[in-house]
Amino acid sequence: MQNDYCLKTHNLSKVYHGLMKEDTIALQDINLEIKKGEFVSIIGPSGCGKSTFLRIIGGLDKPTKGSIEYEGGPKQDLGFVFQDSVLLPWKTVKQNAGFPLEIKKIKTKESEERLDDLLNLVGLTEFKDSLPRELSGGMKQRVSIARALSYDAPILLMDEPFGALDALTRDHMNVELLKIWQKTNKTIVFVTHSISESVFLSDRVVVMSTRPGKINEIVDIDLERPRDVSVRETEEFQEYSKYLRRIIG
């Protein structure tokens, strides 16, 4: 089971053609294989193309060259969590979380119940009838995670989802995310610029370098699971962080 791939990229490249200046190579020959149920973080300095890479995996951007292979075929369902929660301001928490079901017309009694379970999982049952403007940043992001999970896509792509949150909320959300990941068995690809976040969450950390955006190194994180906040205090954790800091440079 663990050896099955979930998605593979082959020589993925992205070039932005400049009219007046030189072409910008955002991504160059990215080959990455992500296993089923794996938690992979992509980290690198800003401008290294990590968000572009994630958008291409999500089908939101087209690669200039190369291809992606999904385990579920080219029409693979994906969940995507953006840096901003991107909630629809006129919909309640529950309606926002269930929005994909509305679009995909798969609203059934069962899906409704599953939605309630999901809201429970992200700790928002009490707020299910609130409007987004009544929620804090962390709560909004939880709604968007529930939304990404609502249609049971096997892959969850997350683009710096906690980047806009304060440090305390962020640590808390990291623990929550691990719990959700363990309960739902999703494959998660997580873009971040926080070293400690990537070490805390991931099975593997993909370190990218800038201009051209390439994979510099892939670091396996062999910390015991389930992890909680105390992991951060261990020597191994510090070692991984130090090592990553050095290679990101």
Added chain:
Amino acid sequence: MRAKGKVKASFKLIGEYLLSISIFILIWQIYVSTHDVPTFVLPSPKIVLKSFLELFSTGMIWPHLWTTSWEVVVGFLIGVFLGILFGYFFAKIDWLKTALMPHIIFLQTSPKIALVPLFVVWFGIGVTSKLVLIVSMVIFPVMTGVILGIGSIPTDVRYLMKILKANKWKIFSKVEMMYSMPMLFSGLKVGIVQAVIGAIVAEWMSGKVGLGYILTYGSATYNTGLLMAGIVVTVLVGIISYEIIDLLGKYMLRWHDSENLSKIN
């Protein structure tokens, strides 16, 4: 608590309005009684009120009121429909916008009243030319609202819809339309006022029925009391139709920040 405060506040507002209008009418009455003003120039408020009540008690007003309201409603609805349709395609298809925008701007900036004689030549003095005028006045503010609204949708929302593999109709009906609502309703508020103006002006030019006709009739026969009573009726039609749109907007936009500013103060 807040609902109670709201009711109280609106009663206070209505009270202030009534007081302000009463003072105005009082000054008007005093001016007419102390100065020797001919009735056909400025009738006293009493005469205007009498004409106003007569319009209703004799039942004379109903066919006119009905005709004007019908024109306003039908013209407004057609204008809104076409405004949304044009707005959507203009926002989506660049070459269409480039090709047609100059004509639309020409149509919008030209005083529409100047076009009425042309409409009469083209469409006759019947209801068609009136509806054409009303529609032409409503389309532009609605269209502009929709174009701005669709343009205001955050990129990430578009990405979300793409991730969910939503088709164009789903994107339009579930997201674009709702994001356009605030702009659309400011367009609708301008549009409904324009529709009433359009109806009245069109009735001046042609036909023997409608509130606009009452005005020209009162003017031509020096029946200034009737004329002013007619003006009051058109003002009421304008206010009522505007308030309906405003209330509808408040209901539809109860999620929007603009409706919650009062809570901050």
